[in-house]
Amino acid sequence: MQGTTESVGHIIPAKLYVAIWAILMAMTLTTVLVSFVDIGPFNIVVALVIATIKATLVVLFFMHLRYSPKLTMATVVAAMFFLFLLLGLTMTDYLTRAWLTNPGY
Amino acid sequence: MAISDIGDIQVAERALQHHFADMDQQRDTSSFGMWMFLLTEIMFFGGLFCAYLVYRASYYQAFVEGSQKMNIVLGATNTAVLICSSLTMALGVRAAQMGKPKLMVILLLITIVLGFGFLGIKAVEYHEHWENHEFPGPNFHFETGNPAHPATDPQHTQIYFSLYWAMTGLHALHMVIGIGLVAWLVIAGLMGAYTPHYSNPVENVGLYWHFVDLVWIYLFPMLYLISKKHGG
Numbered sequence: 601m602q603g604t605t606e607s608v609g610h611i612i613p614a615k616l617y618v619a620i621w622a623i624l625m626a627m628t629l630t631t632v633l634v635s636f637v638d639i640g641p642f643n644i645v646v647a648l649v650i651a652t653i654k655a656t657l658v659v660l661f662f663m664h665l666r667y668s669p670k671l672t673m674a675t676v677v678a679a680m681f682f683l684f685l686l687l688g689l690t691m692t693d694y695l696t697r698a699w700l701t702n703p704g705y
Numbered sequence: 706m707a708i709s710d711i712g713d714i715q716v717a718e719r720a721l722q723h724h725f726a727d728m729d730q731q732r733d734t735s736s737f738g739m740w741m742f743l744l745t746e747i748m749f750f751g752g753l754f755c756a757y758l759v760y761r762a763s764y765y766q767a768f769v770e771g772s773q774k775m776n777i778v779l780g781a782t783n784t785a786v787l788i789c790s791s792l793t794m795a796l797g798v799r800a801a802q803m804g805k806p807k808l809m810v811i812l813l814l815i816t817i818v819l820g821f822g823f824l825g826i827k828a829v830e831y832h833e834h835w836e837n838h839e840f841p842g843p844n845f846h847f848e849t850g851n852p853a854h855p856a857t858d859p860q861h862t863q864i865y866f867s868l869y870w871a872m873t874g875l876h877a878l879h880m881v882i883g884i885g886l887v888a889w890l891v892i893a894g895l896m897g898a899y900t901p902h903y904s905n906p907v908e909n910v911g912l913y914w915h916f917v918d919l920v921w922i923y924l925f926p927m928l929y930l931i932s933k934k935h936g937g
Contacts, residue, residue: 611802618799623791625785632781635930646909647926654922662795662915664908669733672740679744687758694759 610667620661627654720917732905739909742847743916756821757927763865764861770849771865772931774839776830781915783826784921790819790917792885798911801894804901810894813887816914819858820884829875841867844918851919879917886910 631650633644660666665676711776725731761768797812835917838846847859888905899907 607767614796614799617792617795617799621788624788624791628781628784628788631926631930632777635777635926636841641928642819644926644931647930651922651926655919658791658919658922662791662918663912671733671737675737675740675744679747682744683747686748686751687755690755690759691762694762 610664612664613660616661620657624654624657652680708905714796714845721771728902735905735909736912739912743912747918748873750872754923754927755873757868759784760861760864761931764864767857767859767861767864770847770857771862772928773870774834774837775869775929776833777929778926779826779830781800782896783823784925786819786823787848787921790816790823793819794911795912798904798907801899801904802901806897806899809899809907810891813891813894817884817887817891820880820887824877824880824884828872832869838843839866840870872924872928876920883910883914883917886913887911890913 617647627650631647634646634650636641659676666674711860721728721731725734726791734827785860789893791817793812797809800806800809800812829859834840838844843864845859848863849859863911887910893906
């Protein structure tokens with residue numbers, strides 16, 4: 601049975617999982633509290649930055665990406681790239697339409 | 706070699722499909738397939754996120770008024786419940802990889818309970834919105850209660866609620882499917898299907914569960930936290 605002993609995935613210490621969980625819970629509390637403070641246009645920036653850090657932690661540790669083959673990492677990068685194309689190119693259209701009808705806007 | 710090790714390898718031999726060279730290759734392939742599926746799921750939800758961005762950019766104030774009808778306490782509680790369920794799921798996968806099926810079953814059962822907790826809280830929220838006529842359609846009714854911004858059109862707030870119901874509804878559907886998959890793991894786990902040498906199904910369902918958590922991590926700030934500052 602060649603290879604069977606190697607097929608055990610990388611096992612992450614339970615302590616690390618609990619630490620990631622604690623960070624995620626703390627960040628959830630932070631994002632809720634910040635939403636009650638008026639910091640102008642930075643409210644949405646802070647909310648999305650916190651969400652992205654949380655998402656990164658979930659993907660890297662809970663979903664084991666940090667310990668996964670390069671092919672898996674390429675898949676995640678591809679997902680982010682195509683999502684960027686979908687959202688980014690759509691918004692370059694919708695956010696710039698007013699420029700044509702309202703010069704100087 | 707201990708007897709239990711021989712048992713493990715027998716389970717692994719039975720689990721190895723003939724078109725793979727070894728368990729390693731099979732495991733990598735199954736994991737890659739799951740990630741490709743999640744990629745399509747990201748694009749699936751991406752369409753809704755895109756619609757949200759377009760309409761939010763067009764009708765920002767109407768979206769702010771809609772988001773102020775959200776119950777932020779219940780939303781934050783649900784976020785916490787999902788994060789806890791992701792922890793128990795991750796620990797469950799770990800237990801499976803370490804060859805502790807009983808521990809795995811217990812952790813997965815806690816995950817299921819937390820999943821139902823999420824859906825229960827979501828149902829309370831849905832009920833509130835339904836009672837307040839905040840469901841898009843002929844019975845939709847919305848007072849633009851903010852005298853500082855009387856110009857917002859209730860029809861535009863209806864777009865916010867359409868997206869709210871569609872996005873959280875699709876997410877809730879994923880939760881229901883996830884609970885079903887975890888239940889399947891529990892039954893298979895009780896029948897001794899998983900060993901340290903063969904736990905791909907547990908790992909893949911784990912990936913799915915974390916992905917559903919991931920979607921909520923973005924839905925929560927986008928739908929609930931747009932702008933509490935304008936409240937009152």
